[in-house]
Amino acid sequence: MADYQRICLVHYHEIGLKGRNRSSFEVRLVRNLEALLEPFPVVQIKRISGRILVVLAGDCSYEDACGVEDAIQYIPGVARVSCGYICDREIDIINDAAACALHDVGVFESFKVAARRNHTDFAIDSMEMNQIVGAHLCEQFPQAKVKMKEPDVEVRVEVIQGAAYVYARSLRGIGGLPVGVSGRVICLLSSGIDSPVACWRMARRGAVCIGVHFSGRPAAEATSEYLVDDIAHVLEKTGCIARVYVVPFGEYQRQIAALVPPDLRVIIYRRLMFKVAEALAHKERARGLVTGESLGQVASQTLDNIAATNDAVSLPVLRPLIGSDKLEIIQQAQDLGTFDISSQDATDCCTLFMPRNPETHAKLDKVREAEQLLPIDAWIEHILEEIEVKDYSCPAYTS
Numbered sequence: 001m002a003d004y005q006r007i008c009l010v011h012y013h014e015i016g017l018k019g020r021n022r023s024s025f026e027v028r029l030v031r032n033l034e035a036l037l038e039p040f041p042v043v044q045i046k047r048i049s050g051r052i053l054v055v056l057a058g059d060c061s062y063e064d065a066c067g068v069e070d071a072i073q074y075i076p077g078v079a080r081v082s083c084g085y086i087c088d089r090e091i092d093i094i095n096d097a098a099a100c101a102l103h104d105v106g107v108f109e110s111f112k113v114a115a116r117r118n119h120t121d122f123a124i125d126s127m128e129m130n131q132i133v134g135a136h137l138c139e140q141f142p143q144a145k146v147k148m149k150e151p152d153v154e155v156r157v158e159v160i161q162g163a164a165y166v167y168a169r170s171l172r173g174i175g176g177l178p179v180g181v182s183g184r185v186i187c188l189l190s191s192g193i194d195s196p197v198a199c200w201r202m203a204r205r206g207a208v209c210i211g212v213h214f215s216g217r218p219a220a221e222a223t224s225e226y227l228v229d230d231i232a233h234v235l236e237k238t239g240c241i242a243r244v245y246v247v248p249f250g251e252y253q254r255q256i257a258a259l260v261p262p263d264l265r266v267i268i269y270r271r272l273m274f275k276v277a278e279a280l281a282h283k284e285r286a287r288g289l290v291t292g293e294s295l296g297q298v299a300s301q302t303l304d305n306i307a308a309t310n311d312a313v314s315l316p317v318l319r320p321l322i323g324s325d326k327l328e329i330i331q332q333a334q335d336l337g338t339f340d341i342s343s344q345d346a347t348d349c350c351t352l353f354m355p356r357n358p359e360t361h362a363k364l365d366k367v368r369e370a371e372q373l374l375p376i377d378a379w380i381e382h383i384l385e386e387i388e389v390k391d392y393s394c395p396a397y398t399s
């Protein structure tokens with residue numbers, strides 16, 4: 001079998017639905033792919049006929065190609081990635097490339113061929129191509145069965161714009177929209193299990209995520225900050241996070257604990273977190289806040305308490321996990337690769353100065369009254385002065 005140029009074809013259905021925005025979405029996805037595939041042996045990325053073509057280096061091995069395919073699969077906006085070859089539009093060559101593509105699949109029992117031509121300037125129509133390529137593959141793989149319904153493998157042949165693309169390996173992508181097409185959000189990132197998943201879900205809907213983490217420092221160790229950094233590195237691999245602001249919050253909590261009735265402390269901590277996040281949103285031109293809250297999961301996540309914290313800010317607070325069960329969230333954290341990091345013990349600000357019986361149904365007037373005793377505006381100003389920032393590479397972000 002001859003060597004053909006290896007390629008990946010990136011499919012994206014949702015983008016196709018977006019009418020006039022389509023082209024800007026495609027451009028965004030191409031740019032994200034270009035940046036995220038930088039470390040891989042890729043020579044060209046371009047749009048072709050409703051797909052994105054990723055051309056791999058001439059000397060790219062099968063293993064290298066699998067690495068590229070794997071990286072592409074998890075990039076938001078990718079519905080499917082297929083790995084195969086580009087070759088000349090000549091039927092003998094197409095046959096040969098199809099055999100290479102089927103060989104790459106490894107173990108399989110049955111297959112079928114699904115050919116398509118974009119223009120009638122290619123003399124052989126798709127039905128004929130199916131038959132010719134199918135017959136050739138039957139010769140080359142005598143053990144394999146042809147099966148029209150639910151075969152193990154579909155060998156695709158697409159004759160488009162002066163070339164033929166042939167592939168048999170095809171993986172489902174994570175879907176969604178390319179990061180950068182939905183604006184910016186500020187994600188409240190603890191080192192826990194939920195908030196990284198919430199952040200990732202927003203990135204998968206096209207938002208550029210900027211994290212803010214409230215550390216227990218100086219009253220506690222900086223362990224949670226290291227964990228958040230590890231989490232951000234995981235999110236960074238698929239271009240989902242641009243930066244993380246870190247707020248040493250321990251001292252403010254200590255003062256709140258000293259001045260506010262114990263049952264309202266948690267709500268007041270959280271209101272202050274939201275206000276700081278909102279100030280950062282203005283600075284970053286972000287249009288929403290994101291948390292990992294899930295209804296009823298813990299004391300602060302009742303509808304009354306959600307209302308009492310929302311009252312602290314005017315930007316929309318998005319809670320992508322609000323209707324998810326813990327087990328679903330854990331599964332997603334495992335798939336994402338943040339679960340093991342989040343499962344490590346760390347004292348973040350949440351575990352500091354916790355009252356024994358936090359209020360589960362906070363009354364707004366009482367909360368506001370308690371908060372009035374505190375120099376909130378001065379604190380926010382001071383927090384913004386001493387805030388620390390860490391940057392991550394996000395192709396869709398420019399500061």
Ligand code: ATP
Nearest residue numbers: 188189190192193194195212213214291292293348
């Ligand atoms: P998580 O698993 O995300 O830590 P949780 O189940 O521990 O969530 P809470 O402690 O009530 O629940 O936190 C709810 C949400 O508030 C978190 O998902 C996160 O968005 C935000 N949050 C909590 N603690 C912090 C923190 N230290 N820094 C930044 N955001 C936080």
Ligand code: MG
Nearest residue numbers: 190192193350
């Ligand atoms: Mg937590």
